[in-house]
Amino acid sequence: MPKKYDTPLLDQLEKGSxxxxxxxxxxxxxxxxxxxxxxxxxxxxxxxxxxHWKHGGIVGVRGYGGGVIGRYSDIPDQFPGVAHFHTIRIxxxxxxxxxxxxxxxxxxxxxxxxxxxxNFHGSTGDLVLLGTxxxxxxxxxxxxxxxxxxxxxxxSAMRTPSCCVGPGRCEWSNIDTLDITYSITQEFQDxxxxxxxxxxxxxxxxxxxxxxxxxIARADxxxxxxxxxxxxIDQDAVKWYAKNGMDINAEIINRCPTxxxxxxxxxxxxxxxxxxxxxxxxxxxxxxxxxxxxxGATILIGSKAPFVVGALLSWxxxxxxxxxxxxxxxxxxxxxIWEWWDxxxxxxxxxxxxxxxxxxxxxxxxxGLDPQPAMIREPRRDPFYFWQxxxxx
Amino acid sequence: MSAPQRKTDIxxxxxxxxxxxxxxxxxxxxxxHEVLRPxxxxxxxxxxxxxxxxxxxxxxxxxxxxxxxxxxxADKYCDGFFRFTSRHNVEFLVxxxxxxxxxxxxxxxxxxxxxxxxxxxxxxxxxQGWVHCHSAATDAxxxxxxxxxxxxxxxxxxxxPNKVRFAVACCTNMCGAVHCSDIAxxxxxxxxxxxDHGRIPNMCEIPSTIASxxxxxxxxxxxxxxxxxxxxxxxxxxxxxxxxxALPISDPVNDGxxxxxxxxxxxxxxxPKFSKLVxxxxxxxxxxxxxxxxxxxxxxxxxxxxxxxxxxxGEWIDRIGWEKFFKLTxxxxxxxxxxxxxxxxxxxxxxxxxxx
Numbered sequence: 035m036p037k038k039y040d041t042p043l044l045d046q047l048e049k050g051s052x053x054x055x056x057x058x059x060x061x062x063x064x065x066x067x068x069x070x071x072x073x074x075x076x077x078x079x080x081x082x083x084x085x086h087w088k089h090g091g092i093v094g095v096r097g098y099g100g101g102v103i104g105r106y107s108d109i110p111d112q113f114p115g116v117a118h119f120h121t122i123r124i125x126x127x128x129x130x131x132x133x134x135x136x137x138x139x140x141x142x143x144x145x146x147x148x149x150x151x152x153n154f155h156g157s158t159g160d161l162v163l164l165g166t167x168x169x170x171x172x173x174x175x176x177x178x179x180x181x182x183x184x185x186x187x188x189x190s191a192m193r194t195p196s197c198c199v200g201p202g203r204c205e206w207s208n209i210d211t212l213d214i215t216y217s218i219t220q221e222f223q224d225x226x227x228x229x230x231x232x233x234x235x236x237x238x239x240x241x242x243x244x245x246x247x248x249x250i251a252r253a254d255x256x257x258x259x260x261x262x263x264x265x266x267i268d269q270d271a272v273k274w275y276a277k278n279g280m281d282i283n284a285e286i287i288n289r290c291p292t293x294x295x296x297x298x299x300x301x302x303x304x305x306x307x308x309x310x311x312x313x314x315x316x317x318x319x320x321x322x323x324x325x326x327x328x329x330g331a332t333i334l335i336g337s338k339a340p341f342v343v344g345a346l347l348s349w350x351x352x353x354x355x356x357x358x359x360x361x362x363x364x365x366x367x368x369x370x371i372w373e374w375w376d377x378x379x380x381x382x383x384x385x386x387x388x389x390x391x392x393x394x395x396x397x398x399x400x401x402g403l404d405p406q407p408a409m410i411r412e413p414r415r416d417p418f419y420f421w422q423x424x425x426x427x
Numbered sequence: 428m429s430a431p432q433r434k435t436d437i438x439x440x441x442x443x444x445x446x447x448x449x450x451x452x453x454x455x456x457x458x459x460h461e462v463l464r465p466x467x468x469x470x471x472x473x474x475x476x477x478x479x480x481x482x483x484x485x486x487x488x489x490x491x492x493x494x495x496x497x498x499x500x501a502d503k504y505c506d507g508f509f510r511f512t513s514r515h516n517v518e519f520l521v522x523x524x525x526x527x528x529x530x531x532x533x534x535x536x537x538x539x540x541x542x543x544x545x546x547x548x549x550x551x552x553x554x555q556g557w558v559h560c561h562s563a564a565t566d567a568x569x570x571x572x573x574x575x576x577x578x579x580x581x582x583x584x585x586x587x588p589n590k591v592r593f594a595v596a597c598c599t600n601m602c603g604a605v606h607c608s609d610i611a612x613x614x615x616x617x618x619x620x621x622x623d624h625g626r627i628p629n630m631c632e633i634p635s636t637i638a639s640x641x642x643x644x645x646x647x648x649x650x651x652x653x654x655x656x657x658x659x660x661x662x663x664x665x666x667x668x669x670x671x672x673a674l675p676i677s678d679p680v681n682d683g684x685x686x687x688x689x690x691x692x693x694x695x696x697x698x699p700k701f702s703k704l705v706x707x708x709x710x711x712x713x714x715x716x717x718x719x720x721x722x723x724x725x726x727x728x729x730x731x732x733x734x735x736x737x738x739x740x741g742e743w744i745d746r747i748g749w750e751k752f753f754k755l756t757x758x759x760x761x762x763x764x765x766x767x768x769x770x771x772x773x774x775x776x777x778x779x780x781x782x783x
Contacts, residue, residue, distance in 0.1 A: 043714045047569055050576030051540060055488040055558070055568040062490040069490075072558070079557035079566065080713045083679035087561040089672040097435050105559060121559065125438065130511040131445035134498035141491040150491045154511050157554060157602045164488070164559060173430050180431035182440045198513060201455035202446060203470050203478060203520070210455065212442050223436040243694035247513050250699050251607040251692045258694075289737055291696050314695045318737070321459040339601035342641040342666050344769040347607070347699055381635060382670075 035064055039074035043081065062150035068165055069149045071115025075107055093120055093168050095175040099228045101185025102171060118167045119149070123160035123186035124178065125194050125219065128212035129202050130155065139181060147174040158236065159196030160186035184223075190382075191229035192222050195237035198246040206316060207241025208259030208329040209357040214239050217361050222368075231372070232379035232388075242325070243313045249334075249348070254385045255368065256334040256348040257357070263326030264306040265315075271322035272302045286315050330354045333364065335371070335397075336386025346386040351398070353408035367401060374400040395420070447508035449478050449522035465584055466541025467527065479521040481530055484540040484550060484575070484582065487515040488558060488568055496537070504530040514550040514592075516543055542583040546590055549582070551575060553595040554602040556614075561672075562665055563597035564614030564682040565711050570595045570719065574612075577720050578727065588734035588743070591727065592691070599664050607690035609740040610726055611702050612719060614711075617681040619644075619661035620674035628652040631671035639670040662768070683708045684719050688726060689741035700741045703749075705756070707763035722758075729755045751782050 044056045059076070062069035079086050090104035103121040110117035124140075140161075144150060149165035156162040166174065175185070186194035195218050198204070200211030218237055219226070225235075238249030239257040249256035276282055282297045294308035295315065302322070304315075316323045333355055334348030355363055371385065374397065379388045389397045398405065443451065453472035460470040466482045485493070497517055501509040504526045510518050521527050534541060543549040551574060554560065556567030574593060581587060594608035598615075605611040627633075628651075636654060637645045644660035645667060647653075654674070668676045686709070690702030705726065709718045726740075733755060734743035744752045753760050766774045 046714045047572050050572065051579050052572060052575035052582075053484055053486045053540065054572060055486040056572075058486060058488055058490045058493055061492050076557055080569070083682070083711050083713065084677045085557050085561060085563045087557075087559065087563075089561050089669075105561075119559070127439050127445050128442035130513070131442055132509060132511075133445050134501050134507040134509075136440065136445070137494055138498055141494050145491050152489055152491065152494065153487055154485065154489060154494070154515065154517075155487075157552065157604075159513075172433075176430040176433040179434040179437065182437065184435075184437050184439060196513075199510070201457070202442075202450055202510075203457065203480070205457035205459055205470070207455070216439070216442060220438045223438055227436060245692050245694065245699075248604045248607065248692040250694075251690075252604055285737060289696055312694045312696055314737075317695060320461075339596075339606055341600050341664065342639070345601075345606035345701055347701070380638070382639065 035067055035070050037063075038070045039077060041073055041077040044073065044077050059151065065145060066115075066148075066150045068115040068119065068167075069151055071113040072119070072149065072151070072165065075109065075113040075116050078109065078112070087119075090120075093171065095171050095185070097227075098185060100188035100191050101227065103188055105165070116165065119165040120168065120171065122148075122163040122166065122171070122174070123156065123188060123194065124163060125184050125186040126155055126159055126161045126196070128197055128215045129199050130159075131202065136181075140178065140183065143174065143177050147177070158186070158193050160194050185227065187226040187229075187234075189229040190231045190233050191227070191235070192225040192231070193234050193236045194226070195219050195239070196247055197239040198241055200239075200241045204241055205320065206244065206313065206325065208261050208325055209239070209241055209257070209331050211239040211241045211247075211257075211259070213359065214257065214357060214361055214364075217359065218365070218368075221365055225372070230376075232375060233382045233384050235372070235375075235385065239331075243311060244317060249337075251337050251345075251347055252339070253337055253348065254335065255371075256337060257364065258332045258334065259357075260311050260330060260332050260354065261326040262328040262330070262354065265304050265309065265326055266324040267302055267304065268322050268324075269301055272297075272319070273300075275319055275322060280319075286318060289314055329357070331357045333367070336384070336389055338384045338386055342382075343387065346384075346390075348386070349389070349394070350409050351401075351403055353406060370401040445508065445510075447478070447506060447520050447522060449476055450520065452476065453478075462545045464531075464541075465544055465547060465582070467531065468544050477522070477524070479524065479527045481519045481521065481527065481534070482512065482541060482543050483517040483519070483534055484543065485511075485515055485517050486568065486572070487550070487553070500530065500533060500537075503533070512550075514543075514552055516550050540579070540583060546587045547581050547585070548575075548578050548587070548591050548593065551593040551595055552603045552608070554597045556595075556597040560597060562600060562669055564599075564616055564665070564677065565597050565612075565684050566713060567595045567597045567603070567614075569713055570612055570684070570716055573715050573720050574723060577724060581727075587731060589737050589739050591730070591740060600666075600669070604692065605687065606701055607692045607699060608702055609688065609690065610723060611687050611690065612723075613685050613687060615683060615685045615708060616663040616665055616676050616678065617683070617708065618676070618678050619656050619658045619663060620665070620668055620676040622648075622654050622656060623673040623675065624648075624651045624653040626673035627654055627671065630673045636667055636671040636674070639666045641666065679711070683711045684716065685709070686719070686722055686726070689744045691739050691741050696737070697742055697745070702741075704764055705752075705758050707761060725756055725758075748782050
């Protein structure tokens with residue numbers, strides 16, 4: 035494709051040492067009219083200081099209610115190549131691991147049926163194929179699905195679950211984040227591909243409280259690996275850190291949020307019953323300290339971005355759950371949560387918002403969880419609470 | 428050529444086929460890791476096996492040719508395996524130490540940038556912006572590019588007190604993790620939507636549009652079979668526009684970028700925190716957004732100067748207090764900073780002890 039548009043504004047974003055998305059669009063524009071027109075349309079946005087995309091229409095592939103986001107330009111006559119420019123969400127493999135054979139195949143298909151532009155990855159975790167026409171959707175889906183790929187979630191459905199690198203390459207991971215994510219995704223294919231919920235529902239699984247996948251802030255169901263039992267200490271490795279210049283009292287002991295550690299210049303001691311498992315000491319002294327041996331996860335529910343009444347972080351509902359295949363307990367809990375949400379949730383109401391509206395007690399009783407101090411930061415401050423008839427004489 | 432047989436509901440490919448042999452062998456048996464250079468770390472397994480990870484920057488919006496180039500490198504040095512991080516970086520996974528240095532040299536020769544490991548700036552989680560979104564109040568990729576160019580040294584070499592996680596969201600829907608990031612930029616509107624009475628009756632469902640407003644600012648306009656907006660109640664979130672396309676809200680002059688800081692998702696040391704408002708509005712000034720990059724620079728410099736080792740931006744501010752934060756950064760304090768929405772009363776000061 036010859037160059038179609040002058041893009042003096044975007045060209046300025048090709049300078050500087052960080053890799054440039056403009057350069058990437060230009061690379062795709064050599065082969066694709068749509069990428070060429072995207073360049074023109076984006077320059078127009080930069081000139082006008084406003085977006086030129088319209089709301090998505092309903093487009094998709096046969097038998098699916100999601101996975102494709104319809105996208106149309108509001109100036110199609112000017113940029114016909116992006117008149118339709120739909121996004122396809124491909125469900126990424128757990129942990130974002132790939133081999134080159136599979137990806138080359140996928141890239142060849144995308145050059146054949148689409149714009150040659152991608153996101154590795156979208157905010158939720160999908161492998162995003164950015165921009166194609168309605169008539170290409172079915173043939174592309176046949177090609178990719180016959181090669182073992184499937185669509186991710188969109189709309190009021192379970193969204194594509196994602197996770198941290200976990201046991202693939204991290205010594206801190208208390209649970210098999212990759213397998214949990216795969217198993218949940220396979221279990222709920224129908225809930226992901228055929229939107230039937232009040233709104234979106236996201237799963238994110240982190241192997242420990244460092245939470246590299248941001249599950250506590252970005253998932254309706256946050257699964258965070260943790261442990262019971264004592265932190266394992268290698269005192270020789272502690273000495274190695276001291277010898278290599280670490281000020282253990284300043285960097286580790288004084289930074290411990292529960293003050294459960296001490297160091298006398300020789301040995302590191304931990305009062306494990308006072309440890310809240312925040313991961314600071316383990317993350318900073320990775321050779322010397324390792325999580326305890328009884329592994330499981332804390333399940334937290336409800337986080338979301340600010341739309342509409344403010345952002346929420348997830349709340350602890352199950353302090354400790356064993357996470358072993360086939361992960362029956364989390365799947366059963368999920369079904370109960372969805373049943374309750376389905377019955378009481380309003381249109382576009384997230385699970386966390388419904389819990390706020392109906393009350394945590396209502397939620398816990400509906401899904402069969404007993405109250406525990408780990409669920410709260412502090413007990414209520416007001417004297418206004420309910421009793422049930424069977425609690426009274 | 429007839430299309431192959433389509434399959435449905437098969438889910439993603441099983442991850443195991445994408446794990447390099449060294450990872451398959453040592454799965455869930457890693458012992459510790461060491462950061463060797465800003466872009467290179469080594470993980471050591473119980474078995475003594477090692478895997479080196481070389482982290483390379485990516486703009487996230489990448490062409491098929493970029494992916495093919497990455498594949499070429501992975502074929503040459505990593506037996507055809509690699510991964511992406513949760514912040515969109517590429518990670519080459521090397522099981523043979525003798526290939527690490529040649530891989531780094533090769534990436535340098537290709538003009539690639541390595542870094543982001545340890546107490547540094549990593550890649551920026553962001554949204555689609557003007558590249559692909561109908562509700563974007565600003566561009567995301569452009570802002571990411573100018574911020575990363577500005578702070579490139581903190582990606583490739585220089586250390587910070589702790590990690591600084593940037594995020595960019597092009598509207599208040601915040602598809603990026605803006606609400607819990609150290610320093611985050613968010614596209615904002617400042618004027619109510621203008622109902623298009625010609626299109627609303629055919630295009631929008633009246634009850635769900637009314638219900639979408641968090642402040643109850645939308646009411647029916649029966650005479651026009653349309654909607655009215657109470658401008659005094661509207662706080663320009665744009666949620667109604669997502670539900671009803673005939674309520675356009677974008678405004679090239681008044682839209683802009685807000686900056687929120689001090690959030691974190693990790694549980695390390697202190698509980699996860701939300702990001703809080705420090706700049707209510709800065710002008711949308713593409714392609715370089717100089718006002719925004721300058722503002723971010725001021726915040727980051729104050730953090731570097733004032734924070735103790737291991738303190739994240741939010742932990743530093745918690746220690747010194749917000750009143751001192753505004754003093755140090757010289758950011759003007761305005762009515763917009765004082766919350767008057769859902770969580771307002773939790774944010775007012777209820778002690779007489781504060782700093783001058």
